[in-house]
Amino acid sequence: MTTTMNLDSANSSNSNLDGNVFYEMLIHSRQIVQGQYELHKDDALNANRENSERAGMATHMADIGSENNRQELELQLLSEEGDILRLIDEAIERLEDDCYGECLDCGDQIGEARLMVKPYAMYCVKCKGIREANDGENPFV
Numbered sequence: 001m002t003t004t005m006n007l008d009s010a011n012s013s014n015s016n017l018d019g020n021v022f023y024e025m026l027i028h029s030r031q032i033v034q035g036q037y038e039l040h041k042d043d044a045l046n047a048n049r050e051n052s053e054r055a056g057m058a059t060h061m062a063d064i065g066s067e068n069n070r071q072e073l074e075l076q077l078l079s080e081e082g083d084i085l086r087l088i089d090e091a092i093e094r095l096e097d098d099c100y101g102e103c104l105d106c107g108d109q110i111g112e113a114r115l116m117v118k119p120y121a122m123y124c125v126k127c128k129g130i131r132e133a134n135d136g137e138n139p140f141v
Contacts, residue, residue, distance in 0.1 A: 019095055025119040026095070030088045037081040044074035084120070091120040103127050105140055 094100040101110050105127040114121050123131065130139035 019100065022100060022115060022119050023092070023095055025116075026088050026092050029119060030085065030092075033081050033084050033088065037078060037085065040074050040078045040081060044071055044078055087120040087122070090122075105131070105138055 091100065094102075101112075101115060102108070103110055103124040104122045106124065108124050108126075110121050110124045114125060121128075127139060131137065
């Protein structure tokens with residue numbers, strides 16, 4: 001079920017961004033990531049259940065190590081997808097608050113091409129590059 005919003009522009013300072021297009025992109029991205037999240041959650045829980053069922057059975061140490069690595073990977077993917085879901089929800093809030101497309105660090109507009117690729121982007125390319133060079137730290141603090 002897809003809900004729609006009437007957003008004539010993404011924000012007042014960048015009126016050439018179509019808020020409706022980005023809203024639909026965000027909702028579509030959220031549905032995809034939510035599906036992946038559910039898949040990895042089920043895989044992580046199943047791996048845990050399988051390990052519990054085998055407790056007490058003679059199992060080769062390499063098998064145990066492989067299963068532990070698989071479960072660790074599933075949990076890591078689950079965490080990353082949860083982070084992306086949070087970013088998508090925050091981007092939807094920025095759309096609703098009429099400040100979508102503004103870099104959270106410098107306040108400049110995030111390029112439309114960047115938003116088309118990553119509609120939940122929080123930073124312009126310049127600030128993102130500075131953050132990556134500074135271990136994620138805000139360049140303006």
